[in-house]
Amino acid sequence: MNGPVSLLPPYVSALPVARGLGTLLIATGLLAWVAVGFDLADIRLLGRQAGGEIIAALDKRAHGLTAVILFTAQTVLLAVTVFFFILWTYAVRSNLRALGVRKLDYKTAWSVTGWWIPGINFVRPYQVLREIWKASDPATSDRFEWKRAPTPPLLVCWWIAFVAFLSFELAALVMGLGASGALVKYQLARTASILADTCEAISASLAWFVVSKITDAQEEKWELRDQYQAIDDDLLVLTAEREVR
Numbered sequence: 184m185n186g187p188v189s190l191l192p193p194y195v196s197a198l199p200v201a202r203g204l205g206t207l208l209i210a211t212g213l214l215a216w217v218a219v220g221f222d223l224a225d226i227r228l229l230g231r232q233a234g235g236e237i238i239a240a241l242d243k244r245a246h247g248l249t250a251v252i253l254f255t256a257q258t259v260l261l262a263v264t265v266f267f268f269i270l271w272t273y274a275v276r277s278n279l280r281a282l283g284v285r286k287l288d289y290k291t292a293w294s295v296t297g298w299w300i301p302g303i304n305f306v307r308p309y310q311v312l313r314e315i316w317k318a319s320d321p322a323t324s325d326r327f328e329w330k331r332a333p334t335p336p337l338l339v340c341w342w343i344a345f346v347a348f349l350s351f352e353l354a355a356l357v358m359g360l361g362a363s364g365a366l367v368k369y370q371l372a373r374t375a376s377i378l379a380d381t382c383e384a385i386s387a388s389l390a391w392f393v394v395s396k397i398t399d400a401q402e403e404k405w406e407l408r409d410q411y412q413a414i415d416d417d418l419l420v421l422t423a424e425r426e427v428r
Contacts, residue, residue, distance in 0.1 A: 351379035
């Protein structure tokens with residue numbers, strides 16, 4: 184006898200995307216710490232110049248080339264990581280209906296568009312991920328119970344670090360463009376860059392835990408739901424057999 188046909192969309196595991204994203208986040212964090220070290224070296228070099236020391240042209244050229252290579256590597260890696268993070272966010276958000284969750288405040292489209300709308304992108308991605316985290320909790324089996332789940336501190340800390348990274352990065356860019364050869368202004372720009380790279384490293388590390396926690400929670404919740412469905416199907420079969428007898 185065939186069991187009842189489910190009207191819910193299929194569940195697609197986000198594990199493959201999460202694994203690739205995890206690797207990218209680790210690489211992003213490590214490269215950010217390398218950038219912090221380079222920024223500190225850059226400030227020391229500026230201090231030597233301010234003290235009247237003459238820096239060899241070859242050393243300046245090598246330092247500048249290293250800065251360009253490091254900036255390019257960070258930019259490319261960050262772009263790829265952001266792409267996979269949005270892809271993963273879309274995947275785990277799409278799974279919520281398959282998990283039987285109802286009364287969601289944000290549509291699936293917000294998991295993508297929320298990152299690109301100026302102003303809104305400082306709040307909406309966090310709101311979407313907070314909803315995904317709470318709705319993916321395997322401890323909330325009822326389709327509406329997830330709304331009462333607490334907001335995890337890990338998610339809050341990650342978002343604060345991420346917003347701080349963006350803010351310091353923008354400040355470093357603006358101060359760097361406005362330095363116009365002024366040594367003190369350029370030193371301030373490098374200081375902002377150090378803070379940006381530090382926040383980026385912290386944000387990438389916390390994001391790794393966020394991705395792992397949500398992905399594992401969805402896998403566990405789906406496994407439990409599958410078990411409950413199997414029990415329901417067995418009960419339906421037993422009921423049908425009794426009616427036949």
